[in-house]
Amino acid sequence: MKKEFKYAYIQKQIIPSAYAVIPIQSKAVQYGLGVFTGIRGNWNPKTKNLYIFRLEDHYKRLVDASNITGLKFDYSYPEFKKIITNLIKKNRAKEDIYIRVTIYSASTQLTPRFENDDDDMAIYMISLQDYFNTNEGLNVGISSWRRIDDDMISTKAKITGGYSNSALAKTEALKNGYDEAIFLNRDGKVCEATGANIFGIKNGIIFTPPLSSNNLDGITRRSMIEIFKKEMRLEVREEEIDRSALYTFDELFLTGTAAKIAWIKAVDRRIIGNDKEGKITQKIRLFFSEITLGNIKKYQKWITKIY
Ligand SMILES: Cc1ncc(COP(=O)(O)O)c(C=O)c1O
Numbered sequence: 001m002k003k004e005f006k007y008a009y010i011q012k013q014i015i016p017s018a019y020a021v022i023p024i025q026s027k028a029v030q031y032g033l034g035v036f037t038g039i040r041g042n043w044n045p046k047t048k049n050l051y052i053f054r055l056e057d058h059y060k061r062l063v064d065a066s067n068i069t070g071l072k073f074d075y076s077y078p079e080f081k082k083i084i085t086n087l088i089k090k091n092r093a094k095e096d097i098y099i100r101v102t103i104y105s106a107s108t109q110l111t112p113r114f115e116n117d118d119d120d121m122a123i124y125m126i127s128l129q130d131y132f133n134t135n136e137g138l139n140v141g142i143s144s145w146r147r148i149d150d151d152m153i154s155t156k157a158k159i160t161g162g163y164s165n166s167a168l169a170k171t172e173a174l175k176n177g178y179d180e181a182i183f184l185n186r187d188g189k190v191c192e193a194t195g196a197n198i199f200g201i202k203n204g205i206i207f208t209p210p211l212s213s214n215n216l217d218g219i220t221r222r223s224m225i226e227i228f229k230k231e232m233r234l235e236v237r238e239e240e241i242d243r244s245a246l247y248t249f250d251e252l253f254l255t256g257t258a259a260k261i262a263w264i265k266a267v268d269r270r271i272i273g274n275d276k277e278g279k280i281t282q283k284i285r286l287f288f289s290e291i292t293l294g295n296i297k298k299y300q301k302w303i304t305k306i307y
Contacts, residue, residue: 003127005091009083010122014090017124027105031112032161034104035065038257040128041088041097041306044293050093050306051294053257055081057219057302062103065157070114071103073121081304087123088306098128098258102160131258137265137277138179138254140193142243143169147183147191147214155214166194180254182246182267185214190241196256197221200241200249201280207249210238220255223291223302227284234280251278253285261285 008020027033037058041050059080066073075083084099101123107116132138145168148155153162173181173194182198183191192198192215199221200207206228211217228234246252250273252264261284263277277285291299 005093005097005125005127007087007090008122008124009087011120014087020122020124022104022106022122023108025108027107027109027112027116028102028160031105032159032164033069033071033112033114034102034160035062035069035071035157036100036102036160037062037065037158039084039099039101040257040292041093041099042292042294043093043095043097044295047294048094048307049294050088050097051292052084052088052099052304052306053292054219054223054302055084055304057222058101061158061217061219062101065154065159066103068154068157069159071105072115072117072119073103075121083121084123085304085306087125091125093125093127093306095127096129097125099123099125104160128258130260131256132179132254132260132262134260134262137263137275139177139266139269140180140182140264141173141176141178141268142246143172143181143183145169145172145181145183147185149186150214156211156217158216170194184243187240188243189213190243190246191215192218193254193256193259196254196259196262199224199253199255200246201251201278202249204234204280206234206236206280207241207245208236208238209241213240218256220257220259220261223288224255224261224284227287227291231287232280232284247272249273251281253278253281261288 008017010020041052106118106120148165169181185191197218247270252272254262294303
């Protein structure tokens with residue numbers, strides 16, 4: 001399923017992926033000093049074109065991440081877009097893809113600090129259909145690992161080293177027979193999954209944890225909020241969610257670039273709603289899929305056409 005494409009981008013060049021490597025001494029390897037984003041390209045078989053979803057928003061989140069950490073990212077948006085487009089074309093991608101962009105510390109000096117001179121951007125691509133098997137719905141469990149607080153490691157930048165927190169929770173969840181973990185934050189409130197945001201629906205009202213809950217400002221999350229409000233005319237409440245409230249939602253789902261919109265069947269073995277994908281979840285999932293395929297004119301503002 002996860003075919004890696006032949007070419008990658010590193011040190012300002014497109015080269016064969018096999019040669020796109022970094023030294024073991026680098027701070028990226030030793031201390032996890034890097035920030036990344038994952039971007040989707042969706043292949044539309046009807047129009048025979050590839051559509052990148054919200055590329056400029058991914059760029060802006062990387063700029064923010066650079067400001068937060070001190071990792072150098074001095075590309076303009078047109079330059080960034082050109083590099084991504086050139087890499088996709090070089091790989092002749094004509095399928096659903098996932099593009100991983102990482103700004104990393106290439107420095108091999110010993111001190112664990114940001115603001116080194118030799119920061120670099122590396123990009124690779126894989127073929128990616130669904131990250132979660134969503135036919136059945138997800139069985140999720142509340143993690144015994146709490147989400148990192150934003151004043152420990154920024155949760156607004158996707159910091160590579162910070163994903164150890166996700167890895168601990170995901171490993172525990174899989175060992176316990178779940179598909180995915182849900183983090184609570186230090187205050188005991190619902191935060192997010194290991195690589196996706198969370199939404200609940202109760203009596204037709206949409207709930208999601210606020211950005212102050214140590215979750216990522218997900219681009220899919222933002223898209224959901226806009227579509228729910230403007231398109232479906234539903235009330236959206238960004239407010240703290242208690243653990244026990246999670247068990248009582250009519251519908252629950254995760255959102256993310258890799259995750260897409262994935263419905264949750266059970267939390268801690270308690271069935272959510274009527275054990276099926278909820279109606280509102282299904283409606284937004286289908287509509288969102290059309291948007292990402294470039295089929296909805298009004299939302300072409302979110303799309304970058306490749307060919
Ligand atoms: C921790 C975390 N939360 C949420 C998300 C979803 O964010 P986005 O919709 O921008 O992909 C991701 C995935 O990138 C993530 O890693």
